[in-house]
Structures are given as C-alpha cells and as structure tokens.
Amino acid sequence: MDADVIVVGAGLAGLVAAHELTSRGRRVALVDQENAANLGGQAFWSFGGLFLVDSPEQRRLGIKDSLDLAWSDWQGSAGFDRVDDEDSWAVRWARAYVEFAAGEKRSWLEGHGIKFLPTVGWAERGDLRAHGHGNSVPRFHIAWGTGTGVVEPFVNHAKQAARDGLLTFYHRHQVDALVIEDGHARGVRGTVLAEDNSARGVRSNRDRLGDFELTAQAVVVTTGGIGANHDIVRRYWPERLGTPPGEMVTGVPAYVDGRMLDISAEAGVRLVNRDRMWHYTEGLQNWDPIWPGHGIRILPGPSSLWFDALGRRLPDPCLPGYDTLGTLKYLRTTEDIAGYDHSWFILTQKIIEKEFALSGSEQNPDITAKDRVGFLKTRVLGKGAPGPVDAFLRKGADFVTAPGLEELVEKMNALTDKPLLDAAEIRRQIEARDLQIANPYSKDAQVQGIRNARRYIGDKLGRVATPHRILDPEAGPLIGVKLHVLTRKTLGGIQTDLDSRALGVDGDPIEGLYAAGEVAGFGGGGVHGYNALEGTFLGGCLFSGRAAGRAAARQTG
Ligand SMILES: Cc1cc2nc3c(=O)[nH]c(=O)nc-3n(C[C@H](O)[C@H](O)[C@H](O)COP(=O)(O)OP(=O)(O)OC[C@H]3O[C@@H](n4cnc5c(N)ncnc54)[C@H](O)[C@@H]3O)c2cc1C
Structure with a gap:
C-alpha cells in the first residue's frame, strides 16, 4: 500500500481531512492535479467569511442571535423538499452544521490561530419573509487573513506532516478513476x-506524462465543485x-472542473x-484576470x-445583498x-465609497495581510473608495x-450591442x-x-451610506x-452520511x-x-473535512 489513506484534492476540505489523519498517525497520500503553488485550492482566493451564531463579536455589536433563530433561517433558506431521498442526509448535516456554528466552531478555529474582524457582515438579508430565505441578523464573520488565513494553518500542518514522513504530496497527479x-x-x-510552473490560479497544462495508480485502505474525495466548467453548469441548470445566460463570468479557478463528480458516479x-x-448576479469582468473569464463578485x-x-x-426582494437566487x-x-x-x-x-466590497483575498489586501491599522485607515477613517474598488472604477470594463x-x-x-436604456x-424611477x-x-x-440596516451599528459605521438622493x-x-452572472458554488454532489x-447508488456506504x-x-x-446563508462554504469544508478525516482515521486504526 502506498498510504493508509489517499486524499484526492488539496483544497481546504482535503487539507483538513489530511490534518485529522496525520495528527492521529495515519500515512496520507495527498493527490492534486495542480502544482505545489496551488495548495489550498479555492479557499486561498476566498474572502474568508464564516457563518457563526451567537458569537462574542455579534454580542458586542448588540446582535441577539441563537441556535433557534439560525436553524429557523437555515430551514427557510434550504427549503428541503426531498427529505425521504436526496435530502435525507443533507437535512441531518444541516442541523449538525448549525449546531457546530453555534457551538464549537469558533473555539476550534481559534485553536488553529484563526481570529475575526470585530465587525460582522450582514449577507443574504433575505426575501422579506420571516419564514423564508435569509439571515435575520448579521452572521458573516470575516477572518483576519481572509480565506488565505483560514487555509494557512492546514497548509502548514500538511507541510510539517510531509517533513515528518507522514504525508506525501502527489502534485500534478490527475485522478481519472476510483478503484472500488x-x-x-x-x-x-x-x-x-507534465510539470507546470504557472503561478497560483493560472490555468495549467493538461499534457500527459504517463499513468499512475495508488493503493490505500481508504480514499477521501475532496475535489471541489463545477463552477469553472460552464458546460456542466448549463447541463444541470434547473x-x-x-x-442559463449565454455569457457568464467565472468566479473560480479552472481546476474547479467538476470532472470527479462523473468519475465518482x-x-x-x-x-x-x-x-x-449558487451563482451570483453581481459579477464583474476582472480588469486584471488570473484565470480564464475571471469574474469578481461585488458584495x-x-x-x-x-x-x-x-x-x-427590479422589484423587491431583488435588492442588493438580499436574495441571490431569487434575483437570478x-x-x-x-x-x-x-x-x-x-x-x-x-x-x-x-x-x-462605503458600500462596495469585492469578494476575494487579492481584492482585500489589508485584511489578507492582517494589517489592522491599514484596515482602520482605509475602511473606517479613510476617504474615497478602497484601492481595489477604485481600480475597478477606473479600469473595469463594466x-x-x-x-x-x-x-x-x-x-x-x-x-x-443596442441602446436599450431610456x-x-x-x-x-430615480x-x-x-x-x-x-x-x-x-x-x-x-x-x-436601508434605514433598517442603519439601526445595526456595524452597517451604520462601515457598510451603509447615509441615505441621500441619488x-x-x-x-x-x-x-x-x-x-454579469458569475458562476461559483455547487450545492449538490456526493451523498454522504x-x-x-x-x-x-443503493444508499449504503461504500x-x-x-x-x-x-x-x-x-x-x-x-x-x-436550495439557498445558502453565506459564509457557510468554508465552514462546510472544515466541518465535513474534519468528519471525513476522523472517520477514516478510525477505520484505518
Ligand atoms: C473568490 C472566492 C471567494 C469565496 N469566498 C467565500 C467566503 O467568503 N466564504 C465561504 O464560506 N466560501 C467562500 N468561497 C467558497 C469556498 O472557498 C469554496 O467553496 C471552498 O474553498 C471549496 O473547497 P474544497 O476543498 O471543497 O475544493 P477546492 O478548493 O476546489 O479544492 C479541490 C482541489 O481538488 C483538485 N482536483 C479536482 N479534481 C481533481 C482530480 N480529478 N484529480 C486530482 N485533483 C483534483 C483541484 O485541483 C483542487 O486543488 C469563495 C470562493 C472563491 C473562489
């Protein structure tokens, strides 16, 4: 055997699973189609927003949150309607995940050195119904370091495990089949x-050097979604x-290609x-693209x-920051x-100046660099739009x-093409x-x-402009x-317990x-x-990657 466990995909979920395994003494083969520069996958590029419930940050800002309120919001957003079949495990995961977000999540992250900005964002304000979609209260906690900071401890753990002889990296190894x-x-x-020395996020070659096979007692698949593959997005567009739009911009690197889903099937x-x-309706063409069709989402x-x-x-609830899929x-x-x-x-x-934020670690260099003084100067005390927003204003094609x-x-x-606006x-209307x-x-x-938002001090200070005539x-x-419509997240996939x-396919674990x-x-x-409350994707990778690593460690113990 080449390892106790093979982990396919060196993004956040794979790295967390690998950490759980190596910290229990298991030997891991970490396989990824990209080069070493891409360790961390999408999480490296992400904004680092994390869904937490009833946190000290929320309480300091006067937000009254609770497990009950969050669970009510989650159910209203999810609209699970396949509970006897496709949603049978999803609904149990949802409950466990909301409990995690209201409980252990924050201290577990802190244990990994991850800390949060003092302000809490209010994403997906909802569809204006108490029992419908959306966050009743702000819950979007941004990590110092953005997504780069969230994934960093797990990248470091993997590198340390490699030095300790417990983990072997197989970069530029593309999995084409699961052996069952x-x-x-x-x-x-x-x-x-073939070797490819491209910088992180740049599309790499697919030139073949040869074949490989690896064997182990267990395999963990953590290969991400379909967002960069518009053919698959269109095939499953509901x-x-x-x-689906004729043209979309792409919110994820090219390696988010969705291949492993069909390979698993x-x-x-x-x-x-x-x-x-989960695709966004506030996408921009990036004036400085890294991956093909690179789009940036306005928050x-x-x-x-x-x-x-x-x-x-647009009629309500199609308002900025309210209801992503309702607007789509x-x-x-x-x-x-x-x-x-x-x-x-x-x-x-x-x-x-006050309301535009751009999603992505590279669009928020102050938070990514954990530069608290720079953050205060530009975002709270500063005049004018933050530098990256201003660059879009000056150079962006849109x-x-x-x-x-x-x-x-x-x-x-x-x-x-044609003048459509009168x-x-x-x-x-204005x-x-x-x-x-x-x-x-x-x-x-x-x-x-707007007036409701400004009753929340976090929005009033840092996020919502004083009401004025346009x-x-x-x-x-x-x-x-x-x-533009920007492709990003895949909400369905491999069913897991x-x-x-x-x-x-028979519903029993393999x-x-x-x-x-x-x-x-x-x-x-x-x-x-059907719908996300935002900041739930990184957390979902952490929670499910952790569960996979722990269970695979038990199996191989
Ligand atoms: C710009 C941006 C901003 C975001 N902001 C947030 C946010 O603020 N909050 C939040 O919760 N979420 C956010 N997200 C979403 C979140 O980052 C991702 O959903 C999450 O990181 C996915 O992690 P993953 O480990 O599942 O997959 P990935 O990070 O996609 O990693 C999968 C890895 O598997 C490899 N792979 C795929 N197929 C194969 C194969 N056949 N063989 C070998 N290797 C393979 C890929 O190369 C890749 O390295 C954001 C995403 C982006 C891109």
Missing part, C-alpha cells in the same frame, strides 16, 4: 501531468432558474441535488439601485429580459461615470425613489431596508455598473470511501438545500 473492488475503495488511478457513487447551484451594501437590461428597477430567477425567467445576460446598478460616488444622468445612460448604452424612464428620502419612513421597500450632485458623480462516508467539501455539497450531498 468488492464494495471497498482500494485506491485511485490517473494521469501524471428549469426553475429559467435559461461511474464508480457507483450516489450523486444528488445536481440541479442546486453590495443595500443602497445601489438595481435595473434590468431594459432599464426597469427573476432575471432569467422574466420573459422580456431573459434574453439578456446583464443587469445594472446605478449608484453614487458616496455609495461606492464601469461608467458621469456628472449627470443623461450622460451616464448614454455611456451605459454604449456598453451593449434616460427619461430611468430618471422618472426621482420617485429620491422623493422617499425626505422622511425617516417610506413606502419604498429598499429605502425601508440625483444629489453633492453625492456624485453618478456611476453605472454592468453586472454524518461520518462523510460516500454512499453508493466501505473505505469518503467525500467532503464542495464535491459533497459541503456535507450530505447538499447541506444548503
């Missing part, structure tokens, strides 16, 4: 890929979200909930006005706009600015909205939402942003086979159900 004999996972087969593994995915505060391709304001559904199923791939934000300089609305709309129209019609600003109450749901020249210039054991992280729908084959 007599219902027991025995190893993997695949292709040794009817309820209308038609060929080996008799049960895949579930493949029609559930918007609540004040930008959102218009469809024909220049009509609206854009892709409304008859006269579904043929267009874009929508628009119109906002002011005053809004962009941004236009103008002192007046008519000129802005002319520039927005120049970004599409400045007078947009003016009418003027109506601006009339709602004079009073501290309003009939406009978005204005109500057409107030003092708040300008005006900014138009063309928004609470020990992360992969199930076969001996010695485990799956964790995004390839397993972040636990159970779809812990999120």
Whole structure:
C-alpha cells in the first residue's frame, strides 16, 4: 500500500481531512492535479467569511442571535423538499452544521490561530419573509487573513506532516478513476501531468506524462465543485432558474472542473441535488484576470439601485445583498429580459465609497495581510473608495461615470450591442425613489431596508451610506455598473452520511470511501438545500473535512 489513506484534492476540505489523519498517525497520500503553488485550492482566493451564531463579536455589536433563530433561517433558506431521498442526509448535516456554528466552531478555529474582524457582515438579508430565505441578523464573520488565513494553518500542518514522513504530496497527479473492488475503495488511478510552473490560479497544462495508480485502505474525495466548467453548469441548470445566460463570468479557478463528480458516479457513487447551484448576479469582468473569464463578485451594501437590461428597477426582494437566487430567477425567467445576460446598478460616488466590497483575498489586501491599522485607515477613517474598488472604477470594463444622468445612460448604452436604456424612464424611477428620502419612513421597500440596516451599528459605521438622493450632485458623480452572472458554488454532489462516508447508488456506504467539501455539497450531498446563508462554504469544508478525516482515521486504526 502506498498510504493508509489517499486524499484526492488539496483544497481546504482535503487539507483538513489530511490534518485529522496525520495528527492521529495515519500515512496520507495527498493527490492534486495542480502544482505545489496551488495548495489550498479555492479557499486561498476566498474572502474568508464564516457563518457563526451567537458569537462574542455579534454580542458586542448588540446582535441577539441563537441556535433557534439560525436553524429557523437555515430551514427557510434550504427549503428541503426531498427529505425521504436526496435530502435525507443533507437535512441531518444541516442541523449538525448549525449546531457546530453555534457551538464549537469558533473555539476550534481559534485553536488553529484563526481570529475575526470585530465587525460582522450582514449577507443574504433575505426575501422579506420571516419564514423564508435569509439571515435575520448579521452572521458573516470575516477572518483576519481572509480565506488565505483560514487555509494557512492546514497548509502548514500538511507541510510539517510531509517533513515528518507522514504525508506525501502527489502534485500534478490527475485522478481519472476510483478503484472500488468488492464494495471497498482500494485506491485511485490517473494521469501524471507534465510539470507546470504557472503561478497560483493560472490555468495549467493538461499534457500527459504517463499513468499512475495508488493503493490505500481508504480514499477521501475532496475535489471541489463545477463552477469553472460552464458546460456542466448549463447541463444541470434547473428549469426553475429559467435559461442559463449565454455569457457568464467565472468566479473560480479552472481546476474547479467538476470532472470527479462523473468519475465518482461511474464508480457507483450516489450523486444528488445536481440541479442546486449558487451563482451570483453581481459579477464583474476582472480588469486584471488570473484565470480564464475571471469574474469578481461585488458584495453590495443595500443602497445601489438595481435595473434590468431594459432599464426597469427590479422589484423587491431583488435588492442588493438580499436574495441571490431569487434575483437570478427573476432575471432569467422574466420573459422580456431573459434574453439578456446583464443587469445594472446605478449608484453614487458616496455609495461606492462605503458600500462596495469585492469578494476575494487579492481584492482585500489589508485584511489578507492582517494589517489592522491599514484596515482602520482605509475602511473606517479613510476617504474615497478602497484601492481595489477604485481600480475597478477606473479600469473595469463594466464601469461608467458621469456628472449627470443623461450622460451616464448614454455611456451605459454604449456598453451593449443596442441602446436599450431610456434616460427619461430611468430618471422618472430615480426621482420617485429620491422623493422617499425626505422622511425617516417610506413606502419604498429598499429605502425601508436601508434605514433598517442603519439601526445595526456595524452597517451604520462601515457598510451603509447615509441615505441621500441619488440625483444629489453633492453625492456624485453618478456611476453605472454592468453586472454579469458569475458562476461559483455547487450545492449538490456526493451523498454522504454524518461520518462523510460516500454512499453508493443503493444508499449504503461504500466501505473505505469518503467525500467532503464542495464535491459533497459541503456535507450530505447538499447541506444548503436550495439557498445558502453565506459564509457557510468554508465552514462546510472544515466541518465535513474534519468528519471525513476522523472517520477514516478510525477505520484505518
Ligand atoms: C473568490 C472566492 C471567494 C469565496 N469566498 C467565500 C467566503 O467568503 N466564504 C465561504 O464560506 N466560501 C467562500 N468561497 C467558497 C469556498 O472557498 C469554496 O467553496 C471552498 O474553498 C471549496 O473547497 P474544497 O476543498 O471543497 O475544493 P477546492 O478548493 O476546489 O479544492 C479541490 C482541489 O481538488 C483538485 N482536483 C479536482 N479534481 C481533481 C482530480 N480529478 N484529480 C486530482 N485533483 C483534483 C483541484 O485541483 C483542487 O486543488 C469563495 C470562493 C472563491 C473562489
């Protein structure tokens, strides 16, 4: 045998599983199709937002959260409707995960040296129904170091285990088959890929050098989702979200190719909930791309006005930062706009300075470098938009600015094949909205939402601009942003039990086979159900990777 356990995929889930195994003395073969520079996978690029419930950070900010409230929110968002079948394990994973987030998660992360910003973000504010989708309270805790800081301790553990002779890295080894004999996972087969010294995140070659086979007592599959493979995204795009856009930007590196899902199915593994995915409607073309079609997601505060391709304001709950898939559904199923791939934000300089954050470790260099003083200077005390946001404003292909609305709309129209926007019609809608600003109450749901958000001190200080008229020249210039659909997360995948054991098509665990992280729908084959509360993906990798590592260690003990 080449190892006690083979872990396929050196992203966060695989690294956590490997750590659990090597810290119990098991020998691990860590196999990945990419080079050593890519250790950590997507988590390295991520923003490092983590879903925690009733944390000290929340309490300090006056947020009253509880396991009951979080569980109610999770169920409202997930909408599990296949509990006797595809959701049977997912729903159990969901409960266990929310308990983890309300309990041990924070101290376990702290034990690994991971600390959090004092402010807590309010992601997925929801669909405006108490029993529906969304976070009733802010729960998005950003780690110092962003995702780079979350994955770093586990990268260090793997390197130390390699030095101690417990872990062997197999970089540039692409798995093409799982070896399962007599219902027991025995190893993997695949292709040794040619050396590639590309920098992290850059698409690498797929030139073949030869074949390989590795054997072990157990195999853990942690190979991520499908986000970079638009063919697979389109193949499983659900009817309820209308038609997939003709053009999408890509929110993940090219190695998030989804191949291992079909390879697992060929080996008799049960895949579930493949029609559930989590793509964003606020994607930008990156002016400085790293991977093919590289898109960046705006994490918007609540004040930008959102218009469809024909220049009509989106109805609530399709408001910035409220309901990701509700908005995607609206854009892709409304008859006269579904043929267009874009929508628009119109906002002011005053809004962009306070409300635009960009997802990704490289877009938040102060937090990634754990530079607390720099963070305070730029984000709390500083004037102007943070540097990376300002760079998009100046260099991004999707941004236009103008002192007046008519000129802005002319520039927005120049970004599409045909001029689809009517400045007078947009003016009418913005003027109506601006009339709602004079009073501290309003009939406009978005204005109500802004005022509600500002009752939370974290939003008031750092995230939500003082309510103002969009057409107030003092708040300008005006900014138009063309928004694209950005592919990111896979919510379904390999069905697993609470020990992360992969199930076969008959619903029974396959001996010695485990799956964790995004390839397993972040636990159970779809812990999120239909909708995520955000910050739950990294946590899902940690939780399911940990379960897989512990169970595989018990099996091989
Ligand atoms: C820009 C960005 C921002 C994000 N922000 C957040 C956030 O703030 N909060 C949050 O919770 N989540 C966030 N996420 C999501 C989160 O980072 C990912 O869902 C998570 O890191 C996935 O980890 P994983 O270990 O399951 O898979 P991955 O990180 O995708 O790792 C899988 C690994 O498997 C390898 N592999 C695949 N197939 C094979 C094969 N056949 N053979 C060998 N190797 C293979 C790949 O090369 C890769 O290294 C973000 C993601 C991105 C890209």
